[in-house]
Amino acid sequence: MKKLTYIITLVLFVSFQILNAQRAPRLSSPDVNSKNDVTFRYYAPNAKEVLLSTEILEEQLAMTKDENGIWSATIKKVTPDIYPYSYKVDGIEVADPNNTYVFANERFKRSIVDIPGNKPLVYSLRDVAHGKVTYRYYDSETLNTTRRLLVYTPPGFDRQDKTKKYPVLYLIHGGSDTEETWTKVGKANLIADNLIADGKAVPMLIIMPYGNVRPSPMPDFTKDVMNDIIPFIESNYPVHTNSENRAIAGFSVGGGQILNIGLTNTDKFSYIFSFAPYTATQEFAQNFTNWNPDAKKINEQLKLFTISIGKDDFLYESVQGNLAMFKEKKINVEPIFVSGGHTWMNCKLYLTQSLQRVFK
Amino acid sequence: MKKLTYIITLVLFVSFQILNAQRAPRLSSPDVNSKNDVTFRYYAPNAKEVLLSTEILEEQLAMTKDENGIWSATIKKVTPDIYPYSYKVDGIEVADPNNTYVFANERFKRSIVDIPGNKPLVYSLRDVAHGKVTYRYYDSETLNTTRRLLVYTPPGFDRQDKTKKYPVLYLIHGGSDTEETWTKVGKANLIADNLIADGKAVPMLIIMPYGNVRPSPMPDFTKDVMNDIIPFIESNYPVHTNSENRAIAGFSVGGGQILNIGLTNTDKFSYIFSFAPYTATQEFAQNFTNWNPDAKKINEQLKLFTISIGKDDFLYESVQGNLAMFKEKKINVEPIFVSGGHTWMNCKLYLTQSLQRVFK
Known part of the structure; x- marks a missing residue:
């Protein structure tokens, strides 16, 4: 039996090598x-x-x-x-x-x-307490389908007293990205882990939905966030439900989506962080071309509204136009100019800056 | 301002079209x-x-x-x-x-x-209650690093009374797969959702670690499971910790790994499900070449031990050798022969069959 086992092992080993040889090395x-x-x-x-x-x-x-x-x-x-x-x-x-x-x-x-470099960066996997990233399904009545979203819960979340409630950041990806891009490329969970560990950000939930809506028009995503995603989160997690504990952020097409979502719902969000927004959409034109906002009220409602852009971003000029438009409407917006282009390297930086200022 | 907005929108739209034209359609x-x-x-x-x-x-x-x-x-x-x-x-x-x-x-x-076909299959996204898949980090003392694993928790998990405890299945991927392959390709979470909804499987946790260990030798993964992963799960989740409520399953290289893990720890696992195991490894040879098991005791400890294989699987002959060896040692093992080859189509079938028999 020992010899037979040896022969079988040898034959198998050789078979596997042949199989491997057929593949690239x-x-x-x-x-x-x-x-x-x-x-x-x-x-x-x-x-x-x-x-x-x-x-x-x-x-x-x-x-x-x-x-x-x-x-x-x-x-x-x-x-x-x-x-x-x-x-x-x-x-x-x-x-x-x-x-x-x-x-x-x-x-x-x-x-x-x-x-990685020689010292840990803000998105490095460090030896700190880690939050969890959970993949969930929710039913979207708006879109008449079941969609996915990712939920970051901070370290200690499960062990918390159930009377403890958390603030929530809704975080939207770019135009052809998916609900996984903010964690897999943007390292949103590790950035949050590190900033929370260092006392630079408050423990919060970060909700990363799938933002693309096809072939439906864009405004359907605004409805999906307001009527499906937020109620799903607020009925399933111990979170605060006032505007001071709700923030929204997004990159590129998502950066444009969250301007639409946030600025038409300033009673629901106190923080808006738009990263290199793409705003050449019908929804943006409809919302802001003849916009006649109550600037005083909106400026009171929004605790922080920033638009971040890289100097080499192809949307730099467009963002200058957005900033001029908001200035003309007397909306308080803080421009954040950094180096670099329309990249996910910059996304990590934008998120890092925003997480240190939100819910404070 | 309206005209300016229009012009900016138009310029942006054209820029985006040019950008898109540079990409493939x-x-x-x-x-x-x-x-x-x-x-x-x-x-x-x-x-x-x-x-x-x-x-x-x-x-x-x-x-x-x-x-x-x-x-x-x-x-x-x-x-x-x-x-x-x-x-x-x-x-x-x-x-x-x-x-x-x-x-x-x-x-x-x-x-x-x-x-998808015309009727829902066992892995289809159906309108039933969905469990969650959570991405977590754990510290592996065995491997001296932080590794990832995925945790499936069944529908209702969070809302359960904390005195309720669950059984746990540990589920290992194939040789060049990752901790995500069982959910992304094998749809383990949807299979569990559907079987639980239909009353065909009991609610359980399914733990999907990353099984590859390089350049360390294979046996280190056995230690990682026994000394790091199981303690991590049992200290962080409301689970039963007796062998009757612990099962282990795996495919291909993972199917071989779980034979090593399960059969050298029959006091810890009552269920072993090996799917198309690859066993031409040093660890398998060390464990089973001169194996002298107490078959009566092992057969009492194991409530179910199956090896599944497709008739066209390149490991079919090898599995026949494994079955003969276990038979010679008087270990009760149930062979499950199906059609098809060494594929993830078969993995879904193997898992479906196993989930209906485990913890019952």
Whole structure:
């Protein structure tokens, strides 16, 4: 029996090696060293050209092929952050097969690489108490379907006295992102964990719904948030239900959505954080073209209203127009200008800044 | 101001269209019709050959290109199920850029397509009460790191009287899968929701850890489960801690891991469900080559021990060897033979069968 077991083991081992040989080889990619150099590798023995497309560099890098058909490229001394990247293999965009971490998105399949650096950053996995991220279904009467949302609950949430209640931030992703993008790319849960651990943010719930509505028009998402999502959260979690304990934030298309949602419901939200908003939508035009707001009342209702934008963001000029419009209507809005473009690197920064100022 | 807003809107709209034009067009792919025909589409105007590789058909299908550079292929009357697929574009494997659903895996990036059929299946999203899937971190002293696991809690969990306690199933993925594969591809949470709603399974917690241990040897995962994961769950959730209320299941490499974990700890687990186990490992050889078990005692401890395998599974012969070995050692094991191969379509079936028999 011992010999039989040995033979079976050997045959199996060989079978598995053959199976593996039919696949591309397992490569270590991306590899990050202690100097923050990152090396990308991709197996394509028959490709004529492989380019590396990243949000680290503006230009694409030509990768070079070794004798085993493995293409590689190294970028040195990268500023620690989490960057999207992909390979262009003879013009075809592919995610890195050896990297587990895929950018959560409906339109493209890219990978993300974390350059950790030598000291923990605000989104690093640190040895602090961790909150939980829970995937839930809710019934949307507005959209006549069951949709998903993610709920971040802070450390200690379950052990709290049930009389303890939390404030809630509603956080919306960009236009082709999904309900997972704020955690998987934006690290919203780890940012919250770290800021809470350091006493820089108050414990709160963060609700990350799926914001895309197709083929229905955009305003349906506003209704979905107001009539379905908020009631679902407030009936299922121990949360405060006054406007001082409700905030809304969003990026890009989501940044435009939350201007619509927040500014037409200033009795429901005391905090509005718009990150690089895309506002060229019918809903925005309908809400704000002939807008005649009671600015005094709105300014009293809103404890904080910010619009954040990177100097290199393609929406920079558009945001200047938004700011001018709100100024003309005498709405108090704080512009926050940072460097960088329309990226999820900036999203982490925008969220970090907002979490330190909300509910205070 | 109205005119300015209009102009800004128009400029933004045009900018966004230009941005979109630089990307590949948004395609509807995959498209499933009411006859269970499924059409796959991929944009690659310069590609010479695009093949469709699926687990629906054994052979790859050649896709055909239209005048707009869109390649397509249709497979008719597909048996309802969830299937992995990818495109081979001039030999390069790519996931479907227009499909949000990516197979959670460390080695390849494929897409999955759900052919729903005309009536709800056991993994369909039905209008029943839904459990929650929570992403958590735990500290593994064994592996000296912080790792992730997913926790399924059944409908009603939070509202239960705190004196109510639940049984726990530990469920391990395949060799290059991740902690997300059992929910994202295997739909473990929806299968549990539906079986519980129909009174066919008892409410339970399902714990889905990350099972891969690299570069450490395999036995470290056994220690991680026994010394880190189980104590973490039992100290954080209202669960029973006797062996009658503990079960372990796994697929492929995970199916082999749980034979090691379960059979060396029959005082801790009353249920062992091994799905298409891969057992050509050093740990399995060490545990079972010169194994001299107290079969009578083990058979009393185990309320149910099954090994499931598809007739076309490449591990079919290997499982026959496992069954023969356990029979020789007089261990009661129930073989479950089904059709099909080493697939996640079969995983859903194996789990469905197991959930109906566990903790009863």
